[in-house]
Amino acid sequence: MSGTDNFEAVVQERRTEAVAEFHEDKTLIKRFQHALHTTPALVPMIVLIASIVLFGLLIGNRFFSAGTLTLILQQVQLVGIVAAAQTLVIMTAGIDLSVGAITVLCSVIMGQFAFRYGIPVPIAILCGLALGTALGTLNGWLVAVMKLPPFIVTLGTWQIILASNFLYSANETIRSQEIEAQAPLLQFFANTFKIGADENGRGGATFTYGVIFMILLVVVLAYALRQTAWGRHVYAVGDDPDAAQLSGVNVRGTLISVYALSGLICAFAGWALIGRIGSVSPTSGAELNIQSITAVVIGGISLFGGRGSIVGALFGALIVGVFSLGLRLLGADAQWTFFFIGVLIIVAVAVDQWIRKVAA
Amino acid sequence: MSGTDNFEAVVQERRTEAVAEFHEDKTLIKRFQHALHTTPALVPMIVLIASIVLFGLLIGNRFFSAGTLTLILQQVQLVGIVAAAQTLVIMTAGIDLSVGAITVLCSVIMGQFAFRYGIPVPIAILCGLALGTALGTLNGWLVAVMKLPPFIVTLGTWQIILASNFLYSANETIRSQEIEAQAPLLQFFANTFKIGADENGRGGATFTYGVIFMILLVVVLAYALRQTAWGRHVYAVGDDPDAAQLSGVNVRGTLISVYALSGLICAFAGWALIGRIGSVSPTSGAELNIQSITAVVIGGISLFGGRGSIVGALFGALIVGVFSLGLRLLGADAQWTFFFIGVLIIVAVAVDQWIRKVAA
Amino acid sequence: QEGTAACLITKTDTNPFFVKMKEGAEAKAAELGITLSSYAGKVDGDHESQVQAIETCIASGASGILIAASDTAAIVDSVQAARDAGLLVIALDTPLDPIDAADATFATDNFQAGLLIGQWAAATLGDAAADARIAMLDLSVAQPSVDVLRDQGFLTGFGIDTGDVNVIGDEEDPRIVGNDITSGNEEGGRRAMENLLAVNPDINVVYTINEPAAAGAYEALKAVGREADVLIVSVDGGCPGVQNVADGVIGATSQQYPLQMAALGIEAIAQYAADGTLPQPTEGKDFFDTGVTLITDAPVEGVESITSEEGKALCWG
Amino acid sequence: MAVEPLLKGRGLVKRYGKVVALDHCDFDLYPGEILAVIGDNGAGKSTLIKAVSGAVVPDEGEIFLEGRKVHFTKPTEARAAGIETVYQTLAMSPALSIADNMFMGRELRKPGIMGSVLRQLDRPRMERFAREKLTELGLMTIQNINQAVETLSGGQRQGVAVARAAAFGSKVIILDEPTAALGVKESRRVLELILDVRSRGIPIILISHNMPHVFEVADRIHVHRLGRRLCVIRPQNHTMSDAVAYMTGARVPDTEFETA
């Protein structure tokens, strides 16, 4: 043993190394790989474009028209809105199985408050939005304060809310014509504006307010997640809640705010649901939780939290929409649609995984 | 700085401390707490007993008879069998959403192979069992080798298998009378033996072979998980797959074996399904995945893997069975049953969490 | 009648049709002093829950069961078990397979319901029926028997060769633009209509499995401004549906009578509990037909119908 | 001692189930000093500093900062009071960037309406600041300040954590085994940084198992044993052997405190 010399002195003087500047790789492929890595929404975007092109080639003009393409937007608006809520929750490494139930209950509340009790429509809508937020907050409280696993909490509240929905609504439908006559505000999201329609208002690109709301929502949430402290906290909580807590994030508050916001978004989805189907029906939206999770998953968002972007979820919803309509136009049976969406889920995730590995 | 003396020498001689023997706390409450901690199935068992007593008091003899209590066993046999499969998967920190679909498809295959193609019944059954194992293996391969998240994989295969089920079966039901006449082996699990029945074979405790199979399955799996190397590996993989890999577990093999076994158990559940409903119906079992997850969750098994016991899942299934039948006998609306099961899920997990905290 | 208990088991308790059926049964049971317990499957096709419900009824010592079966063939074993245990089992709405598996059947003839709207649609179009463009909005991928009967009934009534009468979607007739599924609600109705419009924008006849699906389809047509020149036909006769006939949303609908089915069923059970008499089927049919009536405000020659005004008096929720 | 302790703990108790991690522990940190805390594995050192920094709430006992009683229930509260901590587990969000992590929980917002209404983060300012601090520390050669923390080596991560504490700590900086996983070069840098910080007048609590390091930089050494303070010694008056003997229980110290 050569002793106890002050070996550490050797490194003592070298304290001058500057921070090296970052220089980007300049080759195209490297840049592309880098972009894939830093922009998680890129993979689903590519898949989306590829599937549009694919169906465009297979089907031709009937698919590749402004009308059909905007129809897809209309068909995915609900899933898109709910998937945005789902993304927020999944970003915190949670999952919200109650989204569909909250959506339906809120639409029923808006309708019944206006029709059964004669409450002024704007107030009825506010009540619905408030209820959604409250239910979301309840989920958040159970997750953040009682520290129960999100899957279990929302499995429970899903059943509770859905049962309440049927018990409260007594399965009564409020008809579209009545709503149109007495409470048109409930159908607000059904309003449209058209681009390139003929003189009768037919054809061309049709955007409903619901579609515009979905896009605005995604833009606003993308901004909030990337550009505000709250967004950074959502990622941090999903990444490692203990670390986030120790490094000064109010984990409990962040979690509750995420679930509450998810509830609020679902309540808006409930409002948009009325616009979409015209009437208020307690049996709608049963599939929204699986559909929203599917969209999120195809959108490349990690179920383990902390990664992914809300735009990805929108692309995910659109991919499913393109496939569903595309397969219908090709004349496939409904069963085949389910089959292919199942395949799509697995392939999308496998491709995502593979690209990341190659690009790493 | 007091220098570079050989300070480590101070501790050099003290190498004689013996391993302290473990002495148990002897007070009753401490022992109970310890038992709660080391026997995860104890909490659901207590809940189960409490709910039986509760409904017994509310309903009286009609509930508290051998016939009714064994009826509960018959009603939960499918969920119990599938929950056993689900438990294995969840123990590895996975989840299997395709259990219900595999169950139904296997029952359809057994029936259609026997009737549509006239294959000898035992071989048709073997084909069904083989198919279940193959589908499970496919799930396992996607999870273990392709390294895709289990939730996504089984979300995909669920849709694929269910669509295949409808496509293949052409929605045809094979009627009970035909099966009884031509292929009674398909209804094997419907055979019963009775204890304490009257001379007409009515009343008393009735055990179908399906119930007995469920109990045997749980016993065998509990043995395998606790007493064999494979069982230890399942826990280790669920706990920390990287650590398990480094410490010499064949993680890939273990995962595939778990999913394959889960598929095989589901195929048996498909066989038992024929026994339970008499006929082969492609629309059965749609709720099995949510029901099995509910049972597992109420049974106190962690969704994060590595913890919990298969007996807990059986208790979980029984708790749901007791509640459903009890509420039905009390004349509650179906929606109230869903409502209370939702509450039950949350309460069960909250109680579990709380007891663990107190007992820690 | 004191102490007599009866069970009502419906496919779901979320479909208004079954909700009304339950209300009818409850009202009659209260009138006769019978204790009624109601059960339902969680979703359409939830067969397991119905089996469990039958077992519960047997265990709870009821005198009879009214059941709207999800899987008409598969339920037969459980029904037999109940009959063996001495219960009267009456199939409501949907006959069992085989039909004599139940002690009696009080049902709508769903094929007839489809047939009526098919005939009405063909007659309304007149000569144009030869090159109609038809959208078929069915229930679900599982093709339960109501789905098949109404769909094939409509096609038969319209004069289209149905191929295998037990299978939806095997028709070759070019007038059919396509089939899509609706889950029997507005959302599914709208989506299916949009899909089929994308396949062929010239659709002018729309068959729908029920009135919520019809309402959804109407929204889709309205969105492209074609609501005025398309015939929508449907089945059910619920009050919102009849109102929709009055409002011109639906051209014609076949009304059925769940309240009556339930009330008749309860009466039969009460009768059976009192003196053991079994209910008798309608003349010439193997079940008690509770009837189906076409409702339209544009009656046609050769198809008997009532107006929406008359229909409203009979509608069920 | 006439000077009041800057940070003082009295009778702190923390139980984890059956384990008593802190057993009526006292604790004093004087202004401008480097206080080392040494002790066996599991002695309760980390629990002590967690109690002081708000990461765990002690079951009993009181904490005083500058003579005023404080009661932290969250790390944010202690941070707001000027106490910065580098935890043994580092507490970073792997998927977020270095700059994000440094400003976690105290993000800077853009000036004007973008910041106050739209609450937009001032990325350039945060990045500039983070880069400055890392350069100042000279602790590492980070290529890109927007790199995710998970792409850094263990040593680089530790560097970022230390830089964060040094940048924001205004009253006390606490470091829990900051050099455990570091190489010789990297450890050295951390020690220099500690001396730097002290020269700015900010007192430091340093937990370490590395006796030569402790004896090199500490002004006083708090010896922790079995969940409580056994004694406080000054490195001038004791050898490392003494310290190790006390902390392992091989020898009992004469007095609990000693003066310089």
Next chain:
Amino acid sequence: MAVEPLLKGRGLVKRYGKVVALDHCDFDLYPGEILAVIGDNGAGKSTLIKAVSGAVVPDEGEIFLEGRKVHFTKPTEARAAGIETVYQTLAMSPALSIADNMFMGRELRKPGIMGSVLRQLDRPRMERFAREKLTELGLMTIQNINQAVETLSGGQRQGVAVARAAAFGSKVIILDEPTAALGVKESRRVLELILDVRSRGIPIILISHNMPHVFEVADRIHVHRLGRRLCVIRPQNHTMSDAVAYMTGARVPDTEFETA
């Protein structure tokens, strides 16, 4: 050198995306020696031993055990060949017991039909063996051999991992920073254990950042820098300062190898 290396690596390469963790690295371990591996954070030490122990498969290069070429694709294969490793991350299943963890992947089965057909584990025998090994090591005071590993302190866990390797390693034992998180007492015990194992004739590879420890126990020191072997020195011939200078790049060694 006449003796053949027991374990030999030639031209090992391992890339992680853009990072080259091993860059044509050579490696030799002779029978009965303690070989220390030192190097900066991120130099590739852990990757090297993972390549040697089957935990990662190198992209290029060859490994020889006792002169025969081997190709390990899993840790189990290396273990079957007699190479036991304590990884930096310890590799234990927190929820399982100490005995379960020690025998993970090589469980003992009951004799007779219970073992061969029913495949029942021989719990008593495994527990007895585990207890013996831990006592032999004297490294800790474990209360209960069936305790879950997650209830142990960091030091105790490290002890169990080392005991496992020492108990089963028949040809080579590899330790990756076994004392990083350990207290003075606990580190000492691990060093003694290393010397014990060598006295049984089994060679050891020790990765450590603790120079005094390395110079105390190592027969030869492999200096790792930028993913490859810079040189191998003998502690008798060099000072710690030399070693640190080599490993940080402050000085370039004269020769790659030296004789004793």
